[in-house]
Amino acid sequence: MQIAALRHSRRRRLSGALVASAVAMLAVSGCGVANTTQSDSASPDTLRIVLPQEPPTLEPCDASLTATGVVVRSNITQPLIERDPDTGELLPLLASSWEQVEPNLWRFTTASGVQFSNGAPFDAEDAAFSIERTFNGAIGCDVNGYVFDDSTIEVSTPDRSTVELRTESPDPILPLRISFIEMVPRTTDPDSKVREPIGTGPYMVDFWDPGQRIALKANPNYASEAPQFSRAIYQWRAEGSVRAAMVANDEADLATSLGPEDGAGDLGISYVNNETTALRMHATEAPLDDPRVREAIDFAINREGIVDALFQGLGLPAAQLVGKGIVGYNDALTPTPYDLDRAKALIDEARADGVPVDRTVRLIGRTGQFPKINETIEAIQFSLSEIGLDVKIEMMDTSGQMQYQVRPFVPGAGPFLLMIMHGNQAGDTQFTLDQYMLSEGYQSSWGKAEYDEQIRAAAALTGAERQTALASVLADEPAEIRQYAYLAHMEAVLAKSDRVDYRPNSATGDEMRLSEMTRAAPDHD
Known part of the structure; x- marks a missing residue:
């Protein structure tokens, strides 16, 4: 059994220095994950997405930051539970079930047959580690400030498929809180933020050219149905009109955070x-x-x-x-x-x-x-x-x-x-x-x-x-x-090319799930 008492302090969370260090990390040369000379961005199997800004980090515990979550959350990493943005219903993901067994105790059963992109199996030990790491004030996880207060939580793993969380006082929405913690393998550095996250999602990091683009590729160890697009290339342009024009000119398939004046035209979807x-x-x-x-x-x-x-x-x-x-x-x-x-x-x-x-x-x-x-x-x-x-x-x-x-x-x-x-x-x-x-x-x-x-x-x-x-x-x-x-x-505007089917929802600005994007049926008119 593994037990840890976790106390989280907002005063030690993401400081300006930590934010600055995360941004500075992007400028370090030679930090690409893989060969950055690949040029298949025009492939029919590749999604081309243009964002308003470069993610400051791909650290999973910062996935509540919009600029990070839109790339990482539910694409590279996944939580135990996910929330349906349309209905608000909590759905099983890396946890197959959960229950409140005592007023102050919640029990989560982890899903079986799940692997990380590096081939390591996912189990309750990884879930417990991810929760503990998120609470670690040394790395200043943004999700701490977004989701949790200063109370203590005890995390235990009675067996390899069970995680128990004991709170100081009854917490009726603890499963909702846990849905914001992305799962990472227990081999992840507990004291430093990572540049190359490893997760259980449908994609994994292929390469990151600082200041240029980020590429994801399909995770060969993904436990569910493989996504239709095997790759995704993210670029960023500050001007909304430029992002919209990239979709209109077939340089991108999706452009986010547009205004009504940016010229998306018939390709624009307001939501x-x-x-x-x-x-x-x-x-x-x-x-x-x-x-x-x-x-x-x-x-x-x-x-x-x-x-x-x-x-x-x-x-x-x-x-x-x-x-x-x-x-x-x-x-x-x-x-x-x-x-x-x-x-x-x-x-x-x-x-x-x-x-x-x-x-x-x-x-x-x-x-x-x-x-x-x-x-x-x-x-x-x-x-x-x-x-x-x-x-x-x-x-x-x-x-x-x-x-x-x-x-x-x-x-x-x-x-x-x-x-x-x-x-x-x-x-x-x-x-x-x-x-x-x-x-x-x-x-x-x-x-x-x-x-x-x-x-x-x-x-x-x-x-x-x-x-x-x-x-x-x-x-x-x-x-x-x-x-x-x-x-x-x-309200927001998303520009979308005709070759992609995708329906934006209230979570799209924070969590854009690539696995929900499919190839549009050809127009035979």
């Missing part, structure tokens, strides 16, 4: 994704520590105008940080109205009381985070200047922006607003609350003890009571905290 955009207001320094200033910022955002003019109607103004279909979504909430006069009055009132509203506030955005982000940031800056705030725009790349998005935040950063885009891949509001609204949440800048208790009480419930309590927590956020000015529930 509702699970992303919500918002401004996070760091309320730890003046003038943002005054609730009137934060409320004024909320009133100053023209949500409908941004969605209509910049997003060309692809989206809905948001009143909360989760969208429809997520457990806890509150359909009674309405977006904050656009009211510059009321916003100005709040700023004037704060100024009269001595709040330094003339202090420069940084407005930080991530380049390429979503279509028209630059224009969105500029529109918000203009509105905030209209109500009397001095706002300075700073656009950053992923590694720079992440230092302001996740704990530990950049020290001495001064007052700043951060554009975020949150996709609740899990389908339950608790994941959003734990990360974004608890006082010490991985992506939360502050909070209140009373509101923390309200979150924890809701998280302990199940069924209809859980839905009601989580919805109430979301409704209370503006009054209790007002850390966010919600912007929009986003």
